[in-house]
Amino acid sequence: MSTLVLVLITGAGLGALYFLVASGLSLIYGLMHVLNFAHGAFLTLGAFIGWEVARRLDTATWSTFFVSILVGGAVGAAFAALTELALIRPLYERHIEQVLVTVGLAFAAVALYQGIWGSDPIYIDSPPWMLQTTDVLGALVPNTYWVLMLAATALLASLVIFLRFTRYGTIIRAGVENRWMVTALGIDVRRAFTVVFAIGGSAAGVGGVLAGHYTGYVSAYLGSSLLIFAFIITVIGGLGSLTGAAIASVLVAVLQQFANYYLGGTGDIIVVVLLAVVLLARPAGLLGRAS
Amino acid sequence: MTDTASTPRRGYGPLILGVVLITLMAVLPLLNVSIPGILPSATYEPGALALLSLAMVFAALALSYNMLLGTSGMLSFGHALYFGAGAYGLGIALKYFGVPLWPGVVIALVGGLVIALITGAVSMRVGGIPFAMVTLAFAEAGSVLVRRNSAVTGGEEGLSLNSAGVPDFLVGVVNSKNLYWFTLAIFVVIYLMSLWVDTSRLGRLARAVSENELRVRVLGLEPARAKLVVFVIAAGCAGLAGVAYMLLQSGAVPRAVSADLTITVLVMVVLGGVGYRWGAIVGGVVYTVLDQRLTVLAGSDAIASLPSLVRVPLSEPLFLLGSLFIVVVIFVPGGIAGTVDGWWARRRRQRRRDAIATLERAEGASESKEVGP
Amino acid sequence: MSNEPVLTVEALHASIAGQQVVEDVSFSVPPTGITALLGRNGVGKTSTLRAILGLISRTGAITLAGERIDGMRTHRIVQRGLGYVPEDREVFSKLTVAENLTLAVRQKSPRYELVDSLFPDLVARRSQAAGTLSGGQQQMVSLARALLNDNTILLVDEPTKGLAPKLVADVTVALEEASHLVPILLVEQNLEVVKKLAGGAIVLSGGRVVHTGVATEILADEALTHRLLGVGSATGGAAI
Secondary structure (H helix, E strand, O other): OHHHHHHHHHHHHHHHHHHHHHHHHHHHHHHHOOOOOOHHHHHHHHHHHHHHHHHHOOOOOHHHHHHHHHHHHHHHHHHHHHHHHHHHHHHOOOHHHHHHHHHHHHHHHHHHHHHHHOOOOEEOOOOHHHHOEEEEOOEEEEOHHHHHHHHHHHHHHHHHHHHHHOHHHHHHHHHHHOHHHHHOOOOOHHHHHHHHHHHHHHHHHHHHHHHHHHHOEEOOOHHHHHHHHHHHHHHHHOOOOHHHHHHHHHHHHHHHHHHHHHOOOOHHHHHHHHHHHHHHHOOOOOOOOOO | OOOOOOOOOOOOHHHHHHHHHHHHHHHHHHOOOOOOOOOOOOOOOHHHHHHHHHHHHHHHHHHHHHHHHHHHOOOOOOOHHHHHHHHHHHHHHHHHHOOOHHHHHHHHHHHHHHHHHHHHHHHOOOOHHHHHHHHHHHHHHHHHHHHHOHHHHOHHHOEEOOHHHOOHHHOOHHHHHHHHHHHHHHHHHHHHHHHHHHHOHHHHHHHHHHHOHHHHHHOOOOHHHHHHHHHHHHHHHHHHHHHHHHHHHOEEOHHHHOHHHHHHHHHHHHHHOOOOHHHHHHHHHHHHHHHHHHHHHHOOHHHHOOOHHHHHHHOOHHHHHHHHHHHHHHHOOOHHHHHHHHHHHHHHHHHHHHHHHHHHHHHHHHOOOOOOO | OOOOOOEEEEEEEEEEOOEEEEEEEEEEEOOOOEEEEEOOOOOOHHHHHHHHOOOOEEEEEEEEOOEEOOOOOHHHHHHOOEEEEOOOOOOOOOOEHHHHHHHHOOOOOOOHHHHHHHOHHHHOOOOOEHHHOOHHHHHHHHHHHHHOOOOOEEEEEOOOOOOOHHHHHHHHHHHHHHHOOOOEEEEOOOHHHHHHHEEEEEEEEOOEEEEEEEHHHHHHOHHHHHHHHOOOOOOOHHHO
16 A cells, blocks of 8 residues: 555656656647757756756755756756757748757757766755655655655646736747747747747756756756656647646656556556557547647 | 659669779778778778778668658657667577577567567657657667666677677678678668669659658558558668677677667768768768767867867767757758759759850851840 | 728749749739639639738738838738738637737737627627637637737638628628728638629639729629639629
């Protein structure tokens, strides 16, 4: 029983981390049809800069933790917005080329991180409470998971509010449905592109700082491994659907934890099998529209 | 994409050129040619032969990837899976089944083809960008399987080649020349496969699908099947390149199955020019040589003495290659081959125009009454 | 009011995916009333409108109220006062009616009173998702989006397509009302509607302008309409 609870809660926590990455990917794809391979690079930069900030302040305090989260998010947003303006915009509507430049950027960025921070993992400090556990029905849940869930819930809530109640949010929702019609109403949809990149980048940056606390270290490859799961999640959830990404994040992570505990560490394989099953049954994903 | 590949050229020019080039490549290990800055040693020495052989393996892999992206417009991020299947398949067959080389090659290729058929059929449930993501996921699963099952694959350490079943003439540094010729033979086979796919009905069909799926449907053909067949053939060629890689390197590491490798091949093909066979070859060779040379450069004293702001980027070959790739995608859309081809076509058109103009002037001079066209 | 044309198109060429769809089209739209753009299916009427808006790649000179707009991006052209009501309505189906309308607003005081008086059906449905509306109501949303702003000209593409006769009449009335405020370039297959509304008419065939004149005169000439529009009689069954 307690193992089951542990698996469920850690699954939800891991799903929360996935969602921080997948939400941005899904928004970007939904609006611009760009598959952003550089998303992992945004995340890794957030993690490194967050760590740089933390080690200059008093590590392992809550205030440092929050400052590093804020800085990580800001850095991720800036990097992403710059990417959109400098690399994606010149290739407007050329989707394959847009994928290719993000591939090149991911390639170059990871190599640069290695050059700056080395290729060995850097172990980081967390606020002491995050290293402790909480007893839930006999299961000892590491407190990091609560932080992840809180962050993802806050992100989901603020994204929903932003999308529903702001003008840019309305433009983005309209653009996901029909981009050219948005421009035909006199709106420069490209500005919304920069906005979604910045939002996705900031979520990834925050995700990077949290991923560092989750794994206990930062490294140049932090983003690449999370990115692949985020891709799988966006396909399973239905490309462009934020709700789909949220559901698929939790579904994938819980399933992964289950398989890791009960099926001898086969979590990663099970996730790919799930992807294949979803594709065979519903090619558009759980909440995707048929194209 | 260009249609140079689909229009069979007249005359024996290309054939003769091909035979000359292959002959030249074949006699290279017997000559003493030095190209300082590009080759680490003279061409008859193992250093240069190893680099050239590796370049041919990657050129062959790039050719097979061009069948996907160039011929049928499929952006796959899982191509390394089939390369890895060839390399690991051969390694496993030799080590655990104890078979000789040739049956081992057959086992590796058949295994790779089966994997390609299954994963290809599932991936093609979606198209375009989602297809890219799904192929990436499959390759990642393959990579995880290789890393995890260290009892079979050697895990992160890699799988070394069991040379018991391999004929003596293909083993070790002393046989670099033989390995080089073996790789050249595999390269030629893959080139001929690529040529056949591009010029056959199948290739034209896959090309038509990538341009207009509806039109092909209307013609009563099965577009998905044509694409799947091309996908499987490309995977088979990648597997063959993997076999050559295994023999050359006397082992395989998980990177041979990773998304990183697929992306490397993608970079080669885009660098060389998507849709051009010779572009893929040039891209594969240029990338392999650049990668090796930049790594040597990164470790050099000249770099180490630079201030860190310049030193750090310059000492990361992948940073330089990634940046080069971005520049090519944005500013040189056709890659090397596309640029050369475009320049050549413009020159030919200009020449034709000049010739016509000269002709008209000549006519105008002789019959000054007649009004020119 | 001057009689300078509000929109002139000269030597317009446009292509979609390398395929030429508009070939050397030239015409002008007077500053008042409704001008019809006619022609058989697939002659490039919709493409002409989309080319004017810069939604497809085009060359040629396009002048809106004295200003060249052919080098501008779509959103800039629309901001210059060109309202567009596309074929098939293209409402944002997951957005509410209110959101569809506010998205279109480009000025401080949008003309909600006009829109509410023209389309009373929409008033009670502001918070309903546009995708759940009937085809006729969606067409009203699409027209309303263009009418909320003070435009220099409206381009309206097949507003009665697929609508029941009652709704065709409603849309016709709305267009007539609107035409008192803003000149309209109208693409319409329903010749009854054209007859009721249009002053001038421009006829396209094979991507080119083949005839211009007064709408009712063109439609009265049976041989001409048969040849250019592919209908047996101007009063015939093309209505529905």
